[in-house]
Amino acid sequence: MAWQKAVKPSLLTFLELKKHLIVPVAFVVPHGDEAWPRVAWGYPLGKHAMWLRKKWREGGDRIDPTQRKELDEMPFAWDPIQYKWDRFVLPALRRFYELNGHTDVAREFVIPKTSAEWPEHLWGQRLGFKVMNIRKRGDFAKQVEADKDELERVHFCHDSTLYERNWREKVIPALRVFRQEFGHCNVSSGFTVPSHLPWPEAAWEMNLGYIVQMTRGGSISGNQHKRELEELGFVWDFYEFEWSERIMPALEIFHRLEGHCRVPNSFVVPSDDNWLKVSWDLKLGNVISGIRSKGCYSTQISRDKTRLEELGFVWDFYEFEWSERIMPALETFHRLEGHCRVPNSFVVPSDDNWLKVSWDLKLGNVVRGIRSKGSYSTQISRDKTRLEELEELGFVWDFYEFEWSERIMPALETFHRLEGHCRVPNSFVVPSDDNWLKVSWDLKLGNVVRGIRSKGSYSTQISRDKTRLEELGFVWDFNEYEWSERVMPALESFHRLEGHCRVPKSFVVPSDENWPIALWGLKIGNVVSGIRSKGCYSTQISRNRTRLEELGFQFRKP
Numbered sequence: 001m002a003w004q005k006a007v008k009p010s011l012l013t014f015l016e017l018k019k020h021l022i023v024p025v026a027f028v029v030p031h032g033d034e035a036w037p038r039v040a041w042g043y044p045l046g047k048h049a050m051w052l053r054k055k056w057r058e059g060g061d062r063i064d065p066t067q068r069k070e071l072d073e074m075p076f077a078w079d080p081i082q083y084k085w086d087r088f089v090l091p092a093l094r095r096f097y098e099l100n101g102h103t104d105v106a107r108e109f110v111i112p113k114t115s116a117e118w119p120e121h122l123w124g125q126r127l128g129f130k131v132m133n134i135r136k137r138g139d140f141a142k143q144v145e146a147d148k149d150e151l152e153r154v155h156f157c158h159d160s161t162l163y164e165r166n167w168r169e170k171v172i173p174a175l176r177v178f179r180q181e182f183g184h185c186n187v188s189s190g191f192t193v194p195s196h197l198p199w200p201e202a203a204w205e206m207n208l209g210y211i212v213q214m215t216r217g218g219s220i221s222g223n224q225h226k227r228e229l230e231e232l233g234f235v236w237d238f239y240e241f242e243w244s245e246r247i248m249p250a251l252e253i254f255h256r257l258e259g260h261c262r263v264p265n266s267f268v269v270p271s272d273d274n275w276l277k278v279s280w281d282l283k284l285g286n287v288i289s290g291i292r293s294k295g296c297y298s299t300q301i302s303r304d305k306t307r308l309e310e311l312g313f314v315w316d317f318y319e320f321e322w323s324e325r326i327m328p329a330l331e332t333f334h335r336l337e338g339h340c341r342v343p344n345s346f347v348v349p350s351d352d353n354w355l356k357v358s359w360d361l362k363l364g365n366v367v368r369g370i371r372s373k374g375s376y377s378t379q380i381s382r383d384k385t386r387l388e389e390l391e392e393l394g395f396v397w398d399f400y401e402f403e404w405s406e407r408i409m410p411a412l413e414t415f416h417r418l419e420g421h422c423r424v425p426n427s428f429v430v431p432s433d434d435n436w437l438k439v440s441w442d443l444k445l446g447n448v449v450r451g452i453r454s455k456g457s458y459s460t461q462i463s464r465d466k467t468r469l470e471e472l473g474f475v476w477d478f479n480e481y482e483w484s485e486r487v488m489p490a491l492e493s494f495h496r497l498e499g500h501c502r503v504p505k506s507f508v509v510p511s512d513e514n515w516p517i518a519l520w521g522l523k524i525g526n527v528v529s530g531i532r533s534k535g536c537y538s539t540q541i542s543r544n545r546t547r548l549e550e551l552g553f554q555f556r557k558p
Helices: 003-018 045-057 065-073 080-100 127-136 141-146 148-153 162-182 208-217 223-231 238-258 284-294 298-310 317-337 363-373 377-382 384-392 399-419 445-455 459-464 466-471 478-498 524-534 538-543 545-550
Strands: none
Touching: 003 045, 003 065, 080 127, 080 141, 080 148, 141 148, 162 208, 238 284, 238 298, 317 363, 317 377, 399 445, 399 459, 459 466, 478 524, 478 538, 538 545
């Protein structure tokens, strides 16, 4: 078979199609495939490649020098193992390093196909398995030894397990910096190594807390490194260390500084000289919440209970809050304001009108929780005297019923009396003047009415008082009302007066006798613009389209 006309073109075609030249022994150039040289159809190219490799191993003397040169330029796979290394494995490791900054290739990693980031001949290569077999089976041992300098440059770990390498180059250095930065080696389970100095760059973003947690639990064997860990002051019992070295001292200091032990949920130990450095940034409020609600640190609590009681530690937070802070605050609010309608945003001010223990209490949030979530239900239901006390203060148990009966319905009655209708604008807020009941002042009545129409707000009260609302002319379907009573009559009037229906965008219905009073001030130009650009009143438009066409209404912008 002629080299130039058949064998060489066939090898180049194989390379183009398969992206390599490791031709299987059984490969025969397919018949009838125009991608291959016609003269080579049916030629056993695999056997020819095997013959070339055999002659190469024997010294290559029987291979034509010109052919040898052309084969080297392809390059031909004289040694399949070396060829795989040079063409696939080493280039893939280099590119992986360029993209990721390391060569810790996951076992399941496959080079993505059609990726512009990777050379085409590497697409689909199972690099993860190749790397695993290099470490576990010693694949490519000769090549690894020959290219060890290059592998070291790309930080490829081949002479030990990743676990040993990571422990040596990441975990221990990160623990050293942790101790240097925080003064101890008690790493929390959620701690991640920050991506900046002085932390070792190799460990940036490593979940050190998880590794430490696994080491404590024995999932990762720390015994072989025990001496090294103990030199760093590694904490094997996280909870005992946290309690004895950080939490209990922090509670002692809190009591000394504040005179009590009612730690707010949001309290974090500040980084200043009043506190032990080991406790800085400790979320002490969260810790206390966990002690009460989840039984955290139960072993330590049981041992140190006497000292905690001496500090005034509050075991039943809700009982204390209710009796010592909330109930007195409600009484003070009533004394100062004359009612017990506490705004959601109300926070007890830090002044002499209020008990100091209640300062900064978010009383509005508390009251909202009582109504909507049943907060402090045990305290409220247990003691009827407290119920009676609250009712005497005018405490509103059913907020919605109170709002409707005492504020909203009277405001709607007043609006109708003053305006002659019940079309409340969205932006309307009850003014603070003598025309309105004082209890309704500043009520955002427009928002309330919109919520009734769009969200079904106050549905229980609406159902009960529907007859009276209809007597006031309350508009249930605002769009239908606006269309039938105002928009369509305005278009009819415009056509009657102007002889066409081309309403300018800026046109507002004037307050004169040519127009019905109900239409005065209607921005009919804006309405028409909204119909064209946003599809406003689509239901009504569809129904009245014939009449609109008779008026010459233009549905699209001219």
